[in-house]
Amino acid sequence: NAGVTQTPKFQVLKTGQSMTLQCAQDMNHNSMYWYRQDPGMGLRLIYYSASEGTTDKGEVPNGYNVSRLNKREFSLRLESAAPSQTSVYFCASSGGTSLQYFGPGTRLTVT
Amino acid sequence: SQQGEEDPQALSIQEGENATMNCSYKTSINNLQWYRQNSGRGLVHLILIRSNEREKHSGRLRVTLDTSKKSSSLLITASRAADTASYFCATDRPGGYQKVTFGTGTKLQVIP
Numbered sequence: 055n056a057g058v059t060q061t062p063k064f065q066v067l068k069t070g071q072s073m074t075l076q077c078a079q080d081m082n083h084n085s086m087y088w089y090r091q092d093p094g095m096g097l098r099l100i101y102y103s104a105s106e107g108t109t110d111k112g113e114v115p116n117g118y119n120v121s122r123l124n125k126r127e128f129s130l131r132l133e134s135a136a137p138s139q140t141s142v143y144f145c146a147s148s149g150g151t152s153l154q155y156f157g158p159g160t161r162l163t164v165t
Numbered sequence: 166s167q168q169g170e171e172d173p174q175a176l177s178i179q180e181g182e183n184a185t186m187n188c189s190y191k192t193s194i195n196n197l198q199w200y201r202q203n204s205g206r207g208l209v210h211l212i213l214i215r216s217n218e219r220e221k222h223s224g225r226l227r228v229t230l231d232t233s234k235k236s237s238s239l240l241i242t243a244s245r246a247a248d249t250a251s252y253f254c255a256t257d258r259p260g261g262y263q264k265v266t267f268g269t270g271t272k273l274q275v276i277p
Contacts, residue, residue: 058207085263096169096253097208097267104263112264144207152196152257152265156207 055080058157060145066163067135075130075160077145083155085148086128087112088120090141091159097144103128135164169197169254169268177274184241186271188254189234195262197230198255199239202270208253211239246277 058079067073079086084105089097089112099112103122117139119131128147132139142161146154169190178184188197196215200208214221214230214237221228227240241248251270258264 087263087265089267094269096269099264099266102263110263146208148263150262151213152198152255152262153210153213154208154255154265155210158207159205 057081058145058147058155060143060157060160062160063158064161066165067132068165069136071135072131072133073135073162074132075143075145075162076127077129077157078127079145079147079155080126081147081149081155082125083147083149084125085150086122087146087148087154088118088128088130089144089146090114090139091144092141100130100143132162135162137164140164169256169266171252171254171268171271173271174269175272175274177276178244180244180246180275180277182244184244184248184273184275186239186252186273188237188239188268190237190254190256190266190268191235192258194232194256195259196257197228197237198265199226199228199237200253200255200267202251202253204250211252241273244273244275246275249273249275 087102088100101120145157148154172187198213199211253270254268
């Protein structure tokens with residue numbers, strides 16, 4: 055099992071460009087999450103999806119949109135990237151408990 | 166806002182020594198977890214302790230939870246160079262297991 059996979063691993067965007075970060079899990083988990091990690095800030099929840107067909111805002115949702123495409127896939131979209139969105143983005147999933155499994159991360163730089 | 170805060174922010178020890186890191190949180194919790202993050206990688210779950218538990222062991226890891234003080238500690242015994250990583254506590258509240266809040270982490274360096 056691959057667990058949680060994310061693409062791409064690295065991305066550089068110019069201010070105003072858009073992009074979608076992809077996440078997939080093969081553990082049949084109902085819940086999926088997107089976090090961002092900034093130095094000294096720990097992880098902050100952007101959006102989560104408790105089950106297929108539902109999404110909810112987390113702590114820092116502004117500037118992002120998400121799609122729960124099916125049970126396996128949860129994507130994060132930046133419509134108009136800003137330098138403040140430079141960060142490392144992690145996707146995670148969980149199967150009915152708070153124990154989460156994380157992907158390897160996407161390092162995004164917005165210039 | 167961060168629910169959990171780890172202390173110390175950074176810790177450097179010799180191989181074979183024990184490492185202790187602490188986590189304090191602000192509101193009532195359902196579970197408290199510890200995760201490890203190696204440099205440039207995703208987080209890996211280490212151990213989960215429920216609010217009605219006081220102590221839990223897993224291999225060289227010992228976690229304690231004091232809900233009256235809203236604090237937890239993670240002890241790594243007989244540390245190894247491979248334990249070098251950042252360690253995060255994470256809490257979730259009753260009725261909301263999806264909303265897990267992570268602390269800012271303790272960066273542990275184990276010197277061979």
